[in-house]
Amino acid sequence: MAYGFDTLQIHAGARPDPATGARQTPIYQTTAYVFRDADHAAALFNLQEVGYIYSRLTNPTVAVLQERVAALEGGAGAVCCSSGHAAQIMALFPLMGPGKNIVVSTRLYGGSVTQFSQTIRRFGWSATFVDFDDIDAVAAAIDDDTRAIFCESIANPGGYITDLDAVAEVSNNAGLPLIVDNTSATPYLCRPIEHGATLVVHSATKYLTGNGTVTGGVIVDSGTFDWSASGKFPSLSEPEPAYHGLKFHETFGPLAFTFHGIAVGLRDLGMTLNPQAAHYTLMGIETLSLRMERHVENAKIVSQWLEKYEHVAAVTYAGLPSSPYHDRVARICPKGAGGLFTITLKGGYEACVKFVDSLELFSHVANLGDTRSLVIHSASTTHRQLSPEQQEAAGAGPDVVRISIGIENADDLIADLEQALEKAHS
Structure with missing residues (x-):
């Protein structure tokens, strides 16, 4: 059954706790999880079975939040992390490489401008800043090394609204993913995936939680992008040595980016959202x-x-x-x-x-x-x-x-x- 937004913001991802019957999602404050046996452990580590290994990667409280935000955004899956800034790096991590660039809007939160103009250079990445009201300029800024286009739906600080449909047309024509920061709008006011976004990022610190108690970030995967079409995204389309040659897109299809974000991004970058912060955010989203x-x-x-x-x-x-x-x-x-x-x-x-x-x-x-x-x-x-x-x-x-x-x-x-x-x- 297709539920409305007001229902999903309360129920999506959440079920009564099977052990106690607790109706509110518990805070699973644990570092690790007991395996049923050696075969179960091996299957989890090989990504052959979905489950819980270690809370840097997955946690039941955080998993509910991931499912809920994905449902509200209309995405295939989501990855939660420690902050909105972490979400932006996590979103770019599978896409970029030394010498690659992103095309970004000039109308961004100041910390994002600094992150894209200064910090990402340390990874060998770069950003080209463009006024996204000039769609021709956005298209002209793309070159052979561009790997993503980034903007905010409602830009911070001015509240400017980006023409996502026009930007998505540019990204589609170029065969590139469009990443939209939807922090200021939330999925209640804007659903960027419906306008062509590939990935949606949030600082859950802001409206999603709504009460100034936590820091957190979310990346929502639309599940619609063909990561194997161009050869530009080998992290998702080519064999992954750390998982015995597994190809994320071939194996996980629409959930390729989501699984990579957890199995590689959180595993190696460690930008983990703690379960108590996830709990506070879940309570905030209910209203x-x-x-x-x-x-x-x-x-x-x-x-x-x-x-x-x-x-x-x-x-x-x-x-x-x-x-x-x-x-x-x-x-x-x-x-x-x-x-x-x-x-x-x-x-x-x-x-x-x-x-x-x-x-x-x-x-x-x-x-x-x-x-x-x-x-x-x-x-x-x-x-x-x-x-x-x-x-x-x-x-x-x-x-x-x-x-x-x-x-x-x-x-x-x-x-x-x-x-x-x-x-x-x-």
Whole structure:
């Protein structure tokens, strides 16, 4: 039976515990698992049987979370790991090699820009940054060494909505996987696989958990990409020496990427999600649709008020009719444009800093997607490592403040914003 989103967010992947009957998924706080016998152990290590060996690889609590997020995204499988940044490296790990590159959007979270422009160079990888509103430029940036295209569905910090259909057409024409970071949208607002994405990554730290208690990441595999078609992805199409010549795509088909992520990625990179964090995330996901509805409702109210306020020069929320991305909402994010956007203050950098320091209900933190409303001045924090040009391209200039709208009373949020804006411009 095909269940709706609200049902899947509670039930997908979870069953009463067979040993105790516990209805909520238990926290399986164990390092290792007892094998039935030597043959059982050998079958698990040879990937001939699915089961539990060691919690760096698999854990029953984490497995429920993997199945649930995959179901919500409409994917074939998923791999959970220790953070959103870990998810991005894990997503690229089977695809890349020395001298290979990815084409990425300029509108990304600052830490992602740093990861792609600096850190991945240590692996011999590189990234070409392109404005993804210029589809021709995205296509032109692809060369023989390109192995993936990467963007965010709703870009952090500005809340810009990417035309996933157009980008997917480019990736399909090039025979390349499209990786979409769906953190800011969640599968409730956007399902990138339905728009052509090959892989979907999440920082589960944000909206999926929703309460600022854990760090975690997820990679969802669409199961639709032909990893053997071009010869560009030997990790998935060619014999794997560590598993006696097993070919992941030939053996596991639509689950090739998922099995590789666990059997090789988690085995060797060790970016493991702990079971308690998985448990918290599972509990958060149970109310995901309810929370996202309120995030969107509040963001509409607050952004409309801010757009008219005298000290605010601009608001980037795609849910506003004035946004150049407004026409993409119904097509890409039919249930709303999310709860994330930026505002530009007329007083520039100094006004932004004073504004942030004057807020009382909003929390000044380096996070987003919490039930609480959050704020940060990106240019002096999350995007501080970037050049002024990179900051502007990412939508995080010196006069810009990022706002993550929570699920509190909208009137209370507006009152706090108003008093802080007045102090910032007094």
